[in-house]
Amino acid sequence: MSLDTTDRRILAVLQRQGRISNADLAEKVNLSASACHRRVQRLETEGYIAGYVALLDARKMGVPSTVFVEITLSTQADEVLEAFEKAVARIPDVLECHLTAGAADYILKVVAEDTEDFARIHRRSLARLPGVAKMQSSFALRTVSKTTALPV
CATH class of the missing domain: 1.10.10.10 (Winged helix-like DNA-binding domain superfamily/Winged helix DNA-binding domain)
Known part of the structure; x- marks a missing residue:
């Protein structure tokens, strides 16, 4: 339709x-x-409306820091990609994970309380993901524009 x-x-x-x-x-x-x-x-x-949600305020929820993490895997083998994707989906601090074309294989959107909390997430979760060869993290300083609304 x-x-x-x-x-x-x-x-x-x-x-x-x-x-x-x-x-x-x-x-x-x-x-x-x-x-x-x-x-x-x-x-x-028909699936145009996938669901309804409440959007929470990250600052009030205690996770005001947003970190974008670029991940490069050691190989593009299907089993490595699958293992990585299954493991990353289990990390509650990772809000989004995108397979990308370009310098990195994946880009993650991670929320944290602060730099110390992100260091904990990095050490306990991200560094243990299967197949990771390289990670580069960038802290968002300020959100300039944000929406969940798609152009219709």
Whole structure:
């Protein structure tokens, strides 16, 4: 199914206001409540809406530091990639892991309390990941732009 303008408006609103009532959503996108509800259900069923979450404040949760870690593996063998990916998925401090093209094989987004906490994460978790040949870490000094909303 392709998305029409109304579907895109629904998705744009839901990305920014995931807890909006169906009645308010319907009003914002100029639909009846029942038609809006049917469209949202269809968007969920067809996988356009993958889920709903609460976005937490990292500072209030005690992990205000964001560190981007570039990882280069010793080899690109499938079994090494699979072992690395399974192991990294089990580290709760790693919010994102991306297989990349370029100088590094993976880029991780890691949260930490501070530099000492990151040193602990590095020593106890990251340095023990299978197949790692090289790591380079960069601390984010300030977040300039951040969104979870995809362009619709």
